[in-house]
Amino acid sequence: MLRHFPAVNGEITHNKRDYFITVFTFFCVAICLIADADANIDKQNALGVAGWVFLLGLLLGECKFVRMQVLIAVAFATIGEHFASVFMGGYTYRFENVPSYVPPGHGMVYLTAVAMARSGLFQQYARGIAIFVVLVCGAWSLWGVSGIPEQGDMVGVLLFWVFLVYLFKGQSPMVYLAAFFITTWLELIGTAVGTWTWASIDPVLNLPQGNPPSGVAAWYCLVDAVALNFALPALNRLTKVRRGLLKIKSRISVYDAELKEKW
Numbered sequence: 001m002l003r004h005f006p007a008v009n010g011e012i013t014h015n016k017r018d019y020f021i022t023v024f025t026f027f028c029v030a031i032c033l034i035a036d037a038d039a040n041i042d043k044q045n046a047l048g049v050a051g052w053v054f055l056l057g058l059l060l061g062e063c064k065f066v067r068m069q070v071l072i073a074v075a076f077a078t079i080g081e082h083f084a085s086v087f088m089g090g091y092t093y094r095f096e097n098v099p100s101y102v103p104p105g106h107g108m109v110y111l112t113a114v115a116m117a118r119s120g121l122f123q124q125y126a127r128g129i130a131i132f133v134v135l136v137c138g139a140w141s142l143w144g145v146s147g148i149p150e151q152g153d154m155v156g157v158l159l160f161w162v163f164l165v166y167l168f169k170g171q172s173p174m175v176y177l178a179a180f181f182i183t184t185w186l187e188l189i190g191t192a193v194g195t196w197t198w199a200s201i202d203p204v205l206n207l208p209q210g211n212p213p214s215g216v217a218a219w220y221c222l223v224d225a226v227a228l229n230f231a232l233p234a235l236n237r238l239t240k241v242r243r244g245l246l247k248i249k250s251r252i253s254v255y256d257a258e259l260k261e262k263w
Contacts, residue, residue, distance in 0.1 A: 004173050005130070006123045014120035021058055021115040022182075025108045028054060029186045032101055037193040041095065048100025055104040058111055066114060068235050070107045073227035077106035080223070091198040091212075106223065109182050113224060116178035126174060130167065133180050137163065140214040151200050152208035159215025166221040175224050180217040187212040 032047050039047070059067050081098045084090045093099055116122055122129060141160040144153025166176045190196050191211050198211040 002127070002168070002173075004171050006126045006174070008127075010123065012120045012124045015118075017061060018115040018119040019121075022112055022119070024054075024058075025112040025182065026185060028108065029105070029182070030189055032105065033186065033190045033195045034193055036094075036099065036101070036195050044095075044099045044101065048102075048104065051101040051104030051108065055107045055111070058108065062111070064235060065231055066111070068238075069114070069227040069231040070111055072230050072234060073110040073223050074103050074107045076226045077110075077223045078103045080219075081106075084219075085196075088203050089199055090203055091196050093196045094194065105186075109179075109186065109220070110224060110227060112182050113175050113178040113220075116181065117172070117174035122174055122178065126177075129177055130173070133177055134164070134167070137180065137215060137217070144210050144214045149210065151210055153210030153214055154207040155202045155205060155209035156214030156216070158205070158207075159213055159218040161215070162218040163215050163221060166218065166225065170221075170225065172224065172228050175228065176217075176221045179220045179224055183217045183220040187216050 028051075032051070036044060036047060055070070059070060062070075078098070081102055085092060085098060086096070137160055141153070141157045143149065144156045163176070163180070167173050170176060191198065198209055198213065200208060200211070202209045
């Protein structure tokens, strides 16, 4: 069950970059969501520009594989946002749109999950962190269906079980654990200040859900899983296309040279 967790006595390396990405993104998420609580569209767009600048800056220090993961995460999450929010109404932003800072925000959130997962802290205390996350998320899910909160959260319970499957069966459990922290952080802030609101009844399952659902990290784990699984095939495909273009360019050059010799 824990075969994809780091070795217990493995070598630990602390990279300051990983911690910088983590602290920077947690800070940016809080500032952005609080600022958007009473922002107009122009301010939202300005936050979007800042988000893209920050994301591109952070990606400068990453390898091609991670950059491709982030690109896929941004694309998949943006499509998912328009489907789940605008089309289905599972949750709604203040202007019933997808704010312009959301796509780069997903990129920063995914990159942060990767940075946290590979950090020395997470590698060293992987099992302890996993126990903590399971207990906290499990307690949150139970509280959601206890009858204490006004808005029930049956969807949160289902998502919690999905999260457990990702955590113990998936190939990147450390990324999923990290996703729990950053996504819980942004969901609690975003819903608290009214940047977005989750529907009291899920439009697909027709079950009550919290604001936010307790197992909401499972949705972000889906984004992470897609990015992790499709990045390498995408890079391989891109490499083949690049080689094909180089061959075509080489043939054109040879053809031009032959024409010049004839003339």
